Amino acid sequence: MTFPKVSIAIITYNQKDFLGECIESCLAQDYENFEIVIADDGSTDGTKEVILRYAAQYPTLIKPVLAAKNSGISVNCNNAWRACSGEWIKTIAGDDKLKPQCLSLFVAQAAKDEGTCDAYFSHMTTFDKNGAVNEVRLDDFFFGLSDEGRLKFALYKNPLPAPTCFIKKSALQDVGFADVDFMMLEDYPLWFKLLESKKKISAIDASTIFYRVGFGVSNGAEKICNIWYVRSLHLFRVKKLWPHLHGWSLLKKLDDLAYFYQNSIGYKFLGNQRGWAHSALVLLMAPLRLFSFLLLSKRVFAWVIRSTTLR
Structure with a gap:
C-alpha cells in the first residue's frame, strides 16, 4: 500500500x-x-x-x-x-x-x-x-x-x-x-x-x-436563494447543457427557465424571503416544471437516459 x-x-x-x-x-x-x-x-x-x-x-x-x-x-x-x-x-x-x-x-x-x-x-x-x-x-x-x-x-x-x-x-x-x-x-x-x-x-x-446545512452557497434556511448561484447555474445550463438537448428533452429547457424566473422573481419582488407568497409562486410555476417532477421517478429517469442521444 x-x-x-x-x-x-x-x-x-x-x-x-x-x-x-x-x-x-x-x-x-x-x-x-x-x-x-x-x-x-x-x-x-x-x-x-x-x-x-x-x-x-x-x-x-x-x-x-x-x-x-x-x-x-x-x-x-x-x-x-x-x-x-x-x-x-x-x-x-x-x-x-x-x-x-x-x-x-x-x-x-x-x-x-x-x-x-x-x-x-x-x-x-x-x-x-x-x-x-x-x-x-x-x-x-x-x-x-x-x-x-x-x-x-x-x-x-x-x-x-x-x-x-x-x-x-x-x-x-x-x-x-x-x-x-x-x-x-x-x-x-x-x-x-x-x-x-x-x-x-x-x-x-x-x-x-x-x-x-442551512448556511450553504445556494440558499440558507430562510432565504429563497443566492441569486448569483442561480445566475451561474442558469448560464451553465444554457451554454453547456442545452446544446445537447433536442427532441422531447427540450422540455428540460422550459423547466430550467421556470426555475430561473421563479428564483429571480422571489429575489427581486419578495425580498428573497420564504413565506406564503413564495409558496404561491412555487405552486404557480409547478406546471412549467413538470419535467423535474417526472424525473423524481427513477423508472422515468432511466427511460429518459436510455432514450437520449448525445450530440
Missing part, C-alpha cells in the same frame, strides 16, 4: 465562526501524509485572522492563500487547487468538517483500485444548528451507469456531491480546473468536464465528512 500526499483544500468566505472547527477536523486525521491549503475569497468578518493564526501555529503544514477581493467560488477554488502540492486534493468548505478517517478511507480505496481512478466521491453526514443529523448516500443509480450513461445523467441533474470529492490534481489540470465563467458554481461544470473527458470516477462506500 502506498501513502500518497493529499492536499486538503479549505475554501472560505466569511466563515469565521466555523473555520476553527473545520481546521481542527483536518488536523485530527488518522493519516499523516497531508498538507492544508486554505484559500480565502476576500473575507471581511475576521476569517483571515483565523487563517493566519493557525498558519503561524502550523507553518510547515498550513499554507494560506488570501485574495485581496471577492471573486467568486470558482476563482477561489482554482487559487486553492493550484497552490496544492499533493497528488490528490480533498476540497472542503470552511464551515464543514472532515471525519477522522476521511483521508485513510480514501487512500485505502485508491490503493485497492491501483491508481486507476481520477476522482472519488463518498456518502456524507449532514448536520444543522439544532444538532439534527442525517446520512446522505451516493446515488447507486448513477454509479451503475456506463460512461455514456453518466454523461447523459449529468444533462439533467448534478450527479455528484461536491463536499465528498477527492480528485487527482493531474485530472484538474487536464480539464482546465473550474470554469470561472460560472463564478458561483464550481462543481457541476467540473463534473461535466470530467465526464466529457472520460475521466474515471468511483465511489467510497463510507461517509467521510460532516456537511453543515
Whole structure:
C-alpha cells in the first residue's frame, strides 16, 4: 500500500465562526501524509485572522492563500487547487468538517483500485444548528451507469456531491480546473468536464465528512436563494447543457427557465424571503416544471437516459 500526499483544500468566505472547527477536523486525521491549503475569497468578518493564526501555529503544514477581493467560488477554488502540492486534493468548505478517517478511507480505496481512478466521491453526514443529523448516500443509480450513461445523467441533474470529492490534481489540470465563467458554481461544470473527458470516477462506500446545512452557497434556511448561484447555474445550463438537448428533452429547457424566473422573481419582488407568497409562486410555476417532477421517478429517469442521444 502506498501513502500518497493529499492536499486538503479549505475554501472560505466569511466563515469565521466555523473555520476553527473545520481546521481542527483536518488536523485530527488518522493519516499523516497531508498538507492544508486554505484559500480565502476576500473575507471581511475576521476569517483571515483565523487563517493566519493557525498558519503561524502550523507553518510547515498550513499554507494560506488570501485574495485581496471577492471573486467568486470558482476563482477561489482554482487559487486553492493550484497552490496544492499533493497528488490528490480533498476540497472542503470552511464551515464543514472532515471525519477522522476521511483521508485513510480514501487512500485505502485508491490503493485497492491501483491508481486507476481520477476522482472519488463518498456518502456524507449532514448536520444543522439544532444538532439534527442525517446520512446522505451516493446515488447507486448513477454509479451503475456506463460512461455514456453518466454523461447523459449529468444533462439533467448534478450527479455528484461536491463536499465528498477527492480528485487527482493531474485530472484538474487536464480539464482546465473550474470554469470561472460560472463564478458561483464550481462543481457541476467540473463534473461535466470530467465526464466529457472520460475521466474515471468511483465511489467510497463510507461517509467521510460532516456537511453543515442551512448556511450553504445556494440558499440558507430562510432565504429563497443566492441569486448569483442561480445566475451561474442558469448560464451553465444554457451554454453547456442545452446544446445537447433536442427532441422531447427540450422540455428540460422550459423547466430550467421556470426555475430561473421563479428564483429571480422571489429575489427581486419578495425580498428573497420564504413565506406564503413564495409558496404561491412555487405552486404557480409547478406546471412549467413538470419535467423535474417526472424525473423524481427513477423508472422515468432511466427511460429518459436510455432514450437520449448525445450530440
